[in-house]
Amino acid sequence: MSVNVIYSITNGGTALSSTLDHGSSPNGDTTTAQVIYLRHDGVNEITAAALYIQQLTSTYSGSATAAADISEILSWGDASTSAGFGGVQFNLNATGSFPAAAWPTYDDKDPTGGSTCRTGVGDSSGNAITVPTTTGATAAGTIQTGSTPNVRFQMRAEVPSAEDTVGIRQFDLALSYTYTS
């Protein structure tokens, strides 16, 4: 590969190379928001960078199946009732210090600077969420070169208040992007 993306939980920190535990949450609540930093080893910027989630591609160690988990997580985002709403959420307003208003809610699944992963939004590379400049990117979808570009976002999971199955859910966080040598 002519370029490799590196995920970390500190700016320029040790690369994540396995599962990141988001912790647990009771019904109707969220996990603690986790800051994720993105950088790459290319000599030029990467472009068209966009986030989404997908079915876990590594060894599954959750409570059901990888396919069932991603389906359930997306259905939480799709929910048409507040009791059913939840799922994986992004706060992409790092330059605004991750304001509470950028976290999605049932009433606003895509507030300014935030998104809920659901059918058609952040559920595939074709529906990926462009990395905005509020993450520290130099332009929408553009992650600059350097070992500490300070491009970062927060993510968390919200467990629906109506959820009745306790267990571990797993999914992949993915970044689609383009590179020119």
Place this chain on the structure above:
Amino acid sequence: MGRWTKCYSDGSQYVGTDKDVSQKRASWRKSRQDSIVCVDLEHDNIRLHMTGFGEYWQSDSYVSTPYNQILTHRQIMRHITEGDLFYQIKRTENTCSVNIAQFFFDPGHELIPIEWIGKWIVLEYDVQKKHINHFIRDDKY
């Protein structure tokens, strides 16, 4: 593995093999951008080919997770300008070629739609699905 090749109007070429690019010994951006008359991209047994004097670009698309990264698409593209008049797309099972003509008309060429002007014509190989696409895009990648 593959390579891209820039062909210039003076008959010279610049080749970026995947190995040279990954080892930073070749660069699309840092190599000569003017007077390009054709661009080739080869990947395994697939060949994408574009001809016609103009501005070109090459890019590769990836999907990355924290523990894995895959190459998904390889693209070559050419900027369509007001001076471009005709185009022709030829496909076989493993190749796709686009010719953009400015000064002549060959049978088999079609008139470039005016809505293409200022956009990019893209030839793309989907590495995972192993098929070739061509389309018009507002901007280069």
